[in-house]
Amino acid sequence: MFTGIISDVGTIVAREPFGDGARLTIETAYDAASIAIGASIACAGCCLTVTTLEALPSGSRFTVDVSSESMDKTTIGTWAVGQAINLERSLKAGDELGGHLVSGHVDGRAEIVDRADEEGMTTFTFRPPVELLPLIAHKGSVALDGTSLTVIEPGTTFSVAMIPHTLAVTTWGDRQKGDRVNIEVDTIARYVARLVDARTAA
Structure with missing residues (x-):
């Protein structure tokens, strides 16, 4: 983890x-x-x-x-x-959980469809695989290229905002519109969806 x-x-x-x-x-x-x-x-x-x-x-x-x-x-x-x-x-017992639980099992690739650089903040907008859209929630967690981020404005696309520190200590400073990145949806959302599917099929 x-x-x-x-x-x-x-x-x-x-x-x-x-x-x-x-x-x-x-x-x-x-x-x-x-x-x-x-x-x-x-x-x-x-x-x-x-x-x-x-x-x-x-x-x-x-x-x-x-x-x-x-x-x-x-x-x-x-x-x-x-x-x-x-x-x-990998996370060790007793380590600080500063982001969210990430398995490292990537769900697919998301495309950057917009990058907006503003004073003190950069907002990226992504188009994920359509099958992942139901698992992406407003203010929920998502891992993009391994980075724990918070979702804003989910729909057919979704956005995340990054502070200058994040851009400086990761690869995000160089990311541009058209790039594709690895996406892993929140583990809890994945299991909740699986339980709902199982109950619906029963």
Whole structure:
């Protein structure tokens, strides 16, 4: 589990075929001594497993293996060498839950249809997959590229507002209209919808 609070911005430094998917190498400021092989790290919101690890003077370099299904259903299929991605370490017992509970299991891709930069705030508007619309609620939580954000004005699209700090410490400062991002709806909303479906079918 994760919280949607980004703790570093990593860089993809290598990409190679791996089975029907890909093996990605990512550099980060995370201390290699604090990472175990098999650890889960959310990469732009996707929960991925560390398969190799190397210490660097300024942090570490690790690899993750990605299946073709994950590449098809998330933005991973478009990631290239040199690209920056939001990173978050998995939640530990006793850690502060600053955002909301995020599983790292991405539900799909949302398109940025507008970016409005105003003094002290930037508002992004997204078009999510239509099947996710019933699970996105006003003032509810959503994870976009791994970032915990609050929904405003949901409809066929929805918006979120970001303060300058968020833009500065994540990849959001560079995001523009037309970009696609990973979206994970609120876990509680997903399970409530499943219960409603089950009762309706009974």
